[in-house]
Amino acid sequence: MTLSERVKTLQPSPTLALAAKAKALAAEGRDLVAFTAGEPDFDTPAEIVEAAVQALREGKTRYTPSGGIPELRRAVAAMINRDRGLSWSEKNVHIASGAKQALYHLFQALLDPGDEVIVPTPYWVSYPEQIHLAGGVPVFVPTRPEDGYKLTPEALERAIGPRTKAFVLNSPSNPTGAMYTEEELFGLFSVLVHRPVWIIADEIYERLVYDGPHTSIIAVDPQAVERTVIVSGVSKTYAMTGWRIGWAAAADERLIRALDDLASQSTSNPTTFAQYGALAAVTMDPAPVAAMVEAFRRRRDLIVERIAGVPGLRAFRPSGAFYLWVDVREAMERQGFPDADRWAAALLEEAGVVVVPGSGFGDAGHVRLSFALGEAAIEEGVRRLAAFVGRRREV
Missing domain, CATH: 3.90.1150.10 (Aspartate Aminotransferase, domain 1)
Known part of the structure; x- marks a missing residue:
């Protein structure tokens, strides 16, 4: 065998x-x-733990919708709207068993065999493997210390080919901690604006920033909204790595439904009481x-x-x-x-x-x-x- x-x-x-x-x-x-x-x-902050314990006490231990409980989806949408000036609803948010699973399902939903995904290096370790598992081809584009380990528009332009389907943008970055400015993000999007390329914005560290505010590429141009998928979660910001709650959020409701369908055939749903803990996290005092x-x-x-x-x-x-x-x-x-x-x-x-x-x-x-x-x-x-x-x- x-x-x-x-x-x-x-x-x-x-x-x-x-x-x-x-x-x-x-x-x-x-x-x-x-x-x-x-x-x-x-x-993990005590009020988050208590919310999950209370959910257990109330018998919230059964299946939920595959894409997460509506309350959490709405709360995540509200947080995204507040931070990025959007008007998304729960239909724009898929709750997953961690941001890593959201990314895995995202590559499965977007890639056909041979499709290319631009990945700046150094990269988070799971991007290439997840792309391969979806039948895709990672296209590695080195970044330089003199550029702050950030991809330049010129390098992005050179990497795009006829099979390019997506571009992974991790800001702040794991492993370098590099964070793109609004001007730098606008420069990158200017390369993509007339190309049918998805932007996968991995923003799991968006709250853990030290040198100025975090800017999302989705906020630099109205046209960026339609082709960007935000991936984030509660793991890093709220010290909830073991809770395994993350999300993908996008304007394209068809994509969100596809992620829900994929989850329905893999995990069924994220852990129910952990979702109520995450709900407390995204609505708590900061x-x-x-x-x-x-x-x-x-x-x-x-x-x-x-x-x-x-x-x-x-x-x-x-x-x-x-x-x-x-x-x-x-x-x-x-x-x-x-x-x-x-x-x-x-x-x-x-x-x-x-x-x-x-x-x-x-x-x-x-x-x-x-x-x-x-x-x-x-x-x-x-x-x-x-x-x-x-x-x-x-x-």
């Missing part, structure tokens, strides 16, 4: 795999500092989120400063999310490592520091450090990292 070709070539998520490995080693008693977590280290963002801002400033003091490492200062994208090529060359994978493996073995190699993001010369951990852990982790870089001279 054999497995399908699609799963034979499927690459597991390196971020989840490393996080699991770090937890396993810690359970064995290893003294680790793990910079791997793609999730806030804060507890103070707890503001406090979390301020804590991340302090950690961002701390880790940028500390890494800047380590010879051989160069870090990009992120404007959003909670990741630091670090160029380790000089350190690798000095120490004799051929790529970041083996450099990171040695760092774990010898220093007890866990980072995510950049190969999973499309760049083997970098690593990603999450600063979703306490300031004392950041200080200790960078101290160990500096000692490792300073003492190792050969493989």
Whole structure:
């Protein structure tokens, strides 16, 4: 008996795999500092938890519509309308079992075999695999540090071909934390305005920003509304990663119905009581989120400063999310490592520091450090990292 070709070539998520490995080693008693977590280290706010518990007490444990409870769909639409000046309704929102599932269903709904999707690099690890699973072809377009790891209109123009079906825009970005300005987004849309290309705006980190407000590409031109799909969720903003509630929102109601239909044949519906928790999240007082963002801002400033003091490492200062994208090529060359994978493996073995190699993001010369951990852990982790870089001279 054999497995399908699609799963034979499927690459597991390196971020989840490393996080699991770090937890396993810690359970064995290893003294680790793990910079791997793609999730806030804060507890879910109490009022969200209580809303889910109350839903359980009220017997809200049965099936819901495949695209989510109407109350949550309306609340998400209202939030999008408020932030982006739209007038969408629940018919424009599909609730999924996490933003990742919303993206998976979105590629399934949009792509036919051979359709191309433009993906700027470095990219979030799941984009290429999800595109492949839908029969599509990811077209990788490198971004440069001198451009702030943001795609330029000229690079986007060169990447578009006759089979281009969609363009993935992740702002703020995982792994770099880069965030596009309104002017930059307008420049990108000016390339797409007369082309039948879907814009998949992954905005899961839209609330976790430190250098000015977040701007969505859907707000830069009225024509952008008809071809943009917003993907987001409660995972990062409200420290609800394990709750698995996200959404896709679009002006095209036909697309939303297609996503609902796909869900009806896969998960049936997102977890019912978790949806009521998410409803409390998107309608709650923003103070707890503001406090979390301020804590991340302090950690961002701390880790940028500390890494800047380590010879051989160069870090990009992120404007959003909670990741630091670090160029380790000089350190690798000095120490004799051929790529970041083996450099990171040695760092774990010898220093007890866990980072995510950049190969999973499309760049083997970098690593990603999450600063979703306490300031004392950041200080200790960078101290160990500096000692490792300073003492190792050969493989």
